[in-house]
Amino acid sequence: MAQNEFDVIVVGSGPGGYVTAIRASQLGLKTAIVEKKDLGGICLNWGCIPTKALLRSAEIYHFMQNAKDYGLSADNVSFDINKVIERSRGVSKQLNNGVGFLMKKNKVTVIKGTAVLDGKGAIKVTGDDAGVYKAPHIILSTGARPRILPGLEPDKKLIWTYFEALKPDIMPKSLLVVGSGAIGIEFASFYRTMGAEVTVVEMMPKILPPEDDEISAMARKSLEKQGIKILTEAKVTSVTKGGDNVVANVEKKGGKTETIKADRIISAVGVVGNIEDLGLEKLGIKTDRGCIVIDGYGRTNVPGVYAIGDVAGPPMLAHKAEHEGVVCVEKIAGVENVHPMDKSQIPGCTYCHPQVASVGLTEQACKEKGLDVRVGRFPFIANGKAIALGEPEGMIKTIFDKKTGQMLGAHMIGAEVTELIQGFVVAMSLETTEEDLMHTIFPHPTLSEMMPESVRDAYGMVIQS
Helix, strand or coil: CCCCCCEEEEECCCHHHHHHHHHHCCCCCCCCEEECCCHHHHHHHHCCCHHHHHHHHHHHHHHHHHHHHHHCCCCCCCCCHHHHHHHHHHHHHHHHHHHHHHHHHCEEEEEECCEEECCCCCEEEEEECCCEEEEEEEEEECCCEEEECCCCCCCCCEEEHHHHCCCCCEEEEEEEEEEHHHHHHHHHHHHHCCCCCCCCCCCCCCCCCCCHHHHHHHHHHHHHHHHEEECCCCEEEEEEEECCCEEEEECCCCCEEEEECEEEEEEECCECCCCCCCCHHHHCCCCCEEECCCCCEEEEECCCEEEEEEHHCCCCCCCHHHHHHHHHHHHHCCCCCCCCCCHHCCEEECCCCCCEEEEECHHHHHHHHHCEEEEEEEEHHHCCHHHHHHHCCCCCEEEEEEEEEEEEEEEECCHHHHHHHHHHHHHHHCCCEEEHHHHCCCCCHHHHHHHHCCCCCCCCCCCCC
C-alpha cells in the first residue's frame, strides 16, 4: 500500500476511536487514526478522567474535614484550587501520553488534522498532516460537544460548560448548575464539597432523569442534606450578567418565578453529536436527531462508512463507544460470532457523593412495559463493611421477571457502587438466574455482600437484615 492508503481509517481519537484503532491493528489491518487536537478526545482530556480527579480531591477534603468521625484529627484543613486543578490536568496529560504510546506500540499511524469524507473510500485532511487518505473502511468517532440553550450561551467567564468548570478562573462562592444529569450532578457535588453554595435547576420532575425513581429520590435527599438546593420542574427563563456574577430568573412549576444570584453558571444540559462538516450529506449518510444512524455493528447506510460512540447516538458513554468500536472493527475483519451491541446491558455511573450506578430497566420502565416483577432491596446500613467505612447511606435494588427469574435491572446508590455495578452487568450478560446469584459466594466483609442479599430480598429470603 502507498503511505496514504490503509485498511481502516478512524476519525477521532476518543475512547471509542483509539480502542477501535488498536483492535483493528491487532487484527492485522493497516490502521490510521485522525485527530485534530488531543489524543484521548473529550473523555480523557475534558470529561470522564479529569472530573474523577477533581472528585477524588473533593472526597479526600471531605474526609479531612470529618476526620474526628474516624478517631483522627486534622487541623486547619484547607485547599489550593490551583493545585487541585493542576493535579487533575496532570492526570489527563499522563493518560494522553499513554494513548500516544499505545498508538506507536500497535503501529497505528496518527494523522494530525481535521478530516472530511471525500468520496467513496477517502478522506481529505487539513492541518499538520494535510492530504487525501484512502481506506475501504472509514469509521467516524467524532464524539460530541456541550448542548447550548438559547440565553445560556457560554461566554467562558460567567457561563461555563464543563470545559471552564474543569479549569475555573476562580473558586466561586455561589454556583447555579442548569441540568441534573451525570455531568451537572458531579460538578454540583464537587463544588459543594469545596464550599460553594450550589443550586441545581432541572426541567424534569426528578434529578438524574434516566435513573430509577427510588434511587433518584434518595440521591436528591442526600444532596439536599449536604446543602445543595435543588429545583425540579423548573427552567431558567433569562440571565442578566453583572461584572462578576449573574442573576437568573427561574420559572418553577405553577408559573412562580424565583431569582437566583450566583458567581457562575454551569450549563450542563447534555451533549450533541459532532456530525457537522464531515461530508455526510455528500455521501447521503443518514442522520436522525443530530446523530448518525447505524445498525448493531456500526454500519451506516453507505457501505464502507461506519460510526461509533457519541456521534452515533445515546447512551453517550465512553464504555459504550469502546465496545461499539470493537464490535464494528471485528465485524469488518470477519471475526466469527461477533454479537451486535446490546444497549440494555450498558451500565451508567454518576460519581457524586453518594455514587449512583445502574444497568437495565428501572422499576417504572418495567411497569410501563406491563412486566410482572419481583423487586429486592438491601440497605447499606445493614452491611458491616459499609458501617466500618463510615458510609452507611445507600441501597442496592434488583428487579427480576416474576415468571422466568430473568434479571431485568439493578440500581445502586452508595459508596463505590460504580465498582459494584459490573457484577450485575456480567450476571445479565451471562443470563444468570436469581438462584445462581443467591448461591454465589461473596467475600466477607465487603460491600459486594449486599448484592446477593438484594436478590434474596426479592424472593423473601433475605438473611442479613
